[in-house]
Amino acid sequence: MIEYYEPPKNKWYQGSIFVKLLVMTLITLALLIPSTWIQGLVDERQDIQTKMLSGVADSWSGSQLVQGPVLIIPYNKNPGAIANATGYIYLLPDNLYINAKLKTQPFTQGVFDVTVYGSAIEVQGNFAQPDLAKLGIDAGQVMYDKARLLFGISDIKGLLNNPSVKIQGQTYTPESAPADNNPFEQALQVGFTAATNGNIAFSYNLDLKGSNDINFLHLGKTTDVQFKSDWPTPQYTGHYLPDMRDSTATGSGAKWHRLYYNRPFPQQWLNDNSVLNNPKSIAEATFGVKLQPPVDEYRKVTRTNRYATLIIVLTFVSLFLTELIRKQPVHLFNYTLIGAAMIVYYILLLSLAEKIGYNYAYLISSVATIGLIATFTASLLHNKAAAALFAFILSIFYGFIFIIIQLESYALLVGAIALFIIVASLMYFSRKINWDAQ
Template sequence: MENQENTHIEEKSFFQSNTAKMILVGLLTLFLLIPLFFVQDLIKERSQRKLEVVDEVATLWGSDIVFYGPILKVPYTSFENYNVTDTKTGVTTIQKKATVNYVYCFPNELNNQSVVKKNESLKRGLYQPIVFTSDMQFKGHFTKPDFAKLNIADENVLWNKASVIVKTTNLKSIKSELKIQLNDQKLSFEPQNNEKSEYSILATNLFDYKTLAPDAKINFHFNITYNGSNRINFIPIGKVTTVSIDSDWDSPSFEGSFAANDTTKTINTKGFHADWKILDINRTFSQQHVNALPDLDDYTFGVKFIETVDEYQQNERVSKYGFLVIGLTFLIFFLIQSISKINIHIFQYAMIGIALIMFYTLLISITEHSSFTTAYAISGLAIVVLITLYSVSILKNKKFPLFIGTALTVLYTFIYVIIQMEDYALLVGSIGLFLILAAVMCFSRKIDWSK
């Protein structure tokens, strides 16, 4: 009988010990990772929804702009010999088959000046897509193609059937009449069928090169207005290519194979200005091509219009610290419980954990209607006040709840600072965690873990 009573006392003392409570709190922390994962899925779902809306608007308004041209296209006749044998006489004769091919010539000089203005009127529900209107001016000149270099006889060149073409990705969003001035002659562009490429082709009416350019030089000038989204890129086909872009967008990302001129590049809250100058020696393709145009996508350059801060990326980064917040909050309560001998039920731990999870759902929902900073402040304040008031009823005093409220405020502020950093986020985060560990070790050194 006495052994049974001792056994009963030992079992009771174990479940009331710090070890048992620590195990239960640890299991609850792991269990709360399940709703935290659901919150992260919600963030990804909302982010994907934003991408779908942006793609929808871009499809209607205008997609990315890539401009490749203008290009002088001159046909020539080539002859191929083949043998024809008469079946009756057995005599074999040599005949010629004529085929029309093309030489594509890039300009000697290509200058572009573009003005890009953002459009903020196409808001779709909660989302503001990156769309703009660009006014682009092109000018430069072609020199007479060197057919001798290509082993093409001058008499085989069809000079009276020359044309100028441009390739671009965004035909349906062109908002201006397309005409090009070639010396003293003005020609209109017309679209051509080009199902094998992502580029669309615009070509002028045929003209006589020798009549148009008796001095063998063709000066060109044309304007084009686009509706576009996300980016503008060019391909430097001129022997000398210069591009200048002015925009009221304050967060550009310069991309591609060629960097903008650092001495003239400016970026401020009112927008940006950027210049490029690319010479033929800076790339590896020639100025003349026979039969087909080369794929020059690897030589594109330009600017991407970006959002400096994506609210869903920030929400996702904050949610990755969810386990740390829950673990540290439970640790604070556990240390207070162990030091003050106040009993905190596992259900009360669960309520505190659910409140911490609610911070992330509040954050994402408020962010969609406000700025991330405002949403973070409101959500953090709401949860800190809720847990602090709940702690008053649990701990039966004001000293410990005040400490808990202060600790949570410091923790949420610390996480906010980290996610705003890029270069020093890892360093600051590591130092912060080290200080937290040191504080926990300091407060826990007097706890009697044998009880």
Template sequence: MSRSLGFKLGAIALLILLLMIPLLMIDGLVDERQGLRYEVMQGIARSSSYSQQITGPILVLPYIKTTREWKTNEKTGERYSEERQRRGRLYFLPERFVLEGQVGTELRARGIYEARLYRSDSQVSGQFRLPARLGLGDDLGFYRFEKPFLSVGISDIRGISNDLQLRLNGQTQSFAPGSGDDNFGAGVHAPLPALDAQSGQTLDFAFDLKLQGTEQLSVVPVGRDSRVKLSSDWPHPSFVGEYLPSRREISDKGFSAEWQTSFFATNLEEALRDCVGAERCQGLFGRNFGVSFVDPVDQYLKTDRAIKYALLFIALTFATFFLFEVLKRLAVHPMQYALVGLLLALGFMRLWYRSWAGISVCARRRVPGICWRGGLPDCFVNGRRNNGSVRGYIPRCGRRRACMVRRGGKPDEPGSPGARFYRLSEIPACRVRGSPG
């Protein structure tokens, strides 16, 4: 008995190892499909636009500073003055920054792979407060200012879908391509009228921005007081960045979120100085927040998670059958273990079914291999040592289960030895007669 038991346990262990071969092949297929999906998403993004980040607006004032330096002639000992000119720029962040946007999402597909695009319709407004003498004090006389401009950084300008017009103190200015400053990367800029450098000045600005992108939309809160409100029809938002929304509402119809920050939380002035002075702009661009429109759990991720537990599922299933066999003293042929394990392996091939049969079909019918629950154990439980043995099992996707048990009777009666079931929706799991025990 112990020898037979050891042989059966060894056979079960060998079957588990053999069943890991198709599971590893399916795992490789999942990895391949994930890579192909990523390539498709990148291809669609290359054809439209990538993730978008809005940085700005920032007021930029170019200048030429003239300085005098006294030097001594080494030969004659006479002193003389030498003028030097240095070019630079002054940067001003808005006192108040407000962005309100409505975001709509849509799916683009290539074959069986899909990518999600979004289109945002945003209204940007705010106010600049320039200090008297531009904060330069008595050194203002050494500066000669050039034409100022308003710079808005947009990570992928291909996504801009409207004619940008800046409304500044009741006047309208057109935006031009390019941010106007290499530190801010890609974007747009709008020329401004000459500023009054002697006295303080207030500039109210507003413009509409329609932007298309993929996966993620983020904003850098450039204002001393920044308020951003986004609403969308996407019901599964993932809030990203360094600041969570202060208020949010999420439902099946979409979400609405609102952020509010200040200079005390962002320390954006120091980040801007590091960006324009030491060319370390990562700290400026990293102080952002936004939302991601990627599916939180897609079919490939769920399949990958299931395959990671495949060995556990197979081992527990075989252990359950083995316990039924020992407790009920019903002999189960190793081929029955093999076929049931094969059905379990087929359960992880939903990904392959989805690739050609469609998601809706698989959702209704599923894979027969995952429909074993309750069916085969019922055969073991309902079987009797003296009056029957397990003869077969036919799983079916749904609530009905069929078990052919040898109990005698007419060949045409269900449950008799001659009974046969041929249905397109049913796959025979085993056709090996168990010994009477």
């Protein structure tokens, strides 16, 4: 009897497009796990950077908040009594003008860069006489000869000189303000004899150093702040945006003009040194400039990592369509290796970004990953032309992500348009595939 060899029949799931698509989906979902781990690594490195920033603030100087001035005039609560009790009138400026000029410089701490600055700040303005009738105080109770002018600085170790304070035409040298009757956490004060009529004019200059940002406290009945810096990409923060601003490649400037109607402090009050220490009120009255890039390296890596799933899916779909059109199957294990290469890409990007910056890191990581995948694809398909086309497609994907990361305001619009074009392209190329024949 002659026996005929009968080749084994393929099982139902072998060669099935839909089964392969299902397994590819499972591989993509599995690759999300290391993607999450990478995000944790980014967060960890960012925490280290934050600690480094705190270290620079401790050794150099931290963020600066320019506060004040405030005028404090003591008065006799019980005139004619044997035991006099002293109270205090707190008065804010009628007009407050601040002119701040900053010069920045990079400060490297390990692999981290911190923006530090030196500043020249001119402060001037005037106080009106206190409204004693509203305060319920008689003029004879007020001790004008014991008046004090106080102004605060959030990090006083950043003060580079002993400022000269001019009040009513007289020049004074300030000293550290004691804790009692001090409305600021860190303040300097000048004792003088206040005029009993007319405005009380003042002016002083501050040479301050700080890091990362500088802020101002809206204390005047009208507060005008003018800011200039060599920093080209300022980020304006706080409760008030500037009325005028401009930025060029060589620097930036801004102007604020604020009225007391939306200021959370009264113009005058009695016997309460906590009014200017309320965190909520300070937050509502603070505005300033952050001297950091609009998107730092870690934020860029984080945003890039968010597109990991999209890149993996588009890469798998492109390779899948390539193998169907060319009728050269690619094993699922090879898909897994390509996905692993795209995950390692983000570790490479993070480590390089800390050393050479995000843009160069993105270029090197992308070229290395695309070259690796293209070489691997060429060996799988035995076709250099197909591998070159696949590398070109990957370059478009990575270039598209890079453009989105660089954009701020138009990222969503550009991303939506690009995704629409990608979907339309996939629809066009999928027409050449006979799905029923698979």
